[in-house]
Amino acid sequence: MSLHARRRWQALLVASAVALVVAVLGMAATDLGPWYQNLRKPAWQPPDWLFGPAWTVIYALIVLSATSAWMAARDRAQRTRIVLLFALNALLNVGWSALFFQLRRPDWALWESALLWLSVLGLILAVRPISRTAMWLLVPYLAWITFATCLNLAVVRLNPIIPAG
Numbered sequence: 001m002s003l004h005a006r007r008r009w010q011a012l013l014v015a016s017a018v019a020l021v022v023a024v025l026g027m028a029a030t031d032l033g034p035w036y037q038n039l040r041k042p043a044w045q046p047p048d049w050l051f052g053p054a055w056t057v058i059y060a061l062i063v064l065s066a067t068s069a070w071m072a073a074r075d076r077a078q079r080t081r082i083v084l085l086f087a088l089n090a091l092l093n094v095g096w097s098a099l100f101f102q103l104r105r106p107d108w109a110l111w112e113s114a115l116l117w118l119s120v121l122g123l124i125l126a127v128r129p130i131s132r133t134a135m136w137l138l139v140p141y142l143a144w145i146t147f148a149t150c151l152n153l154a155v156v157r158l159n160p161i162i163p164a165g
Contacts, residue, residue: 008071015066019059022090026055029097035104040158045151058141062086065127065137072131082130085123092116106155113149120145 100109127134
């Protein structure tokens, strides 16, 4: 196996491991119990079972994007910047679940969702000059976060007084 192929596999494995950790942390913070079930939700919200498969596809695309950008980076500074931007995005991704489900604050999660959206846009803009493939692989993520932010806004509007318990 060539050095380039070995580096690609290493990058793919590291990105996959990080995505798995982010996914597990997000799932651990997600509680679909009575509080969530009692929230009023818009009629256009997808069924709860659809979120798992959707996120699985999104995470796979993120892994491929990160790997593509890492491999196409010209130098260590570009790779460091890519890692930092993906890490910030991962932190915001998990943070949304914690705010919405653990703290039971969809209103705070809505503000955080705007930051998450901006971080995805920032990733797209940052990887665009490095790898067009990496950029395009992130577009569905941006679309999903846009949809999720609209859904979050609808939940906030439908539930103006968030129950404490």
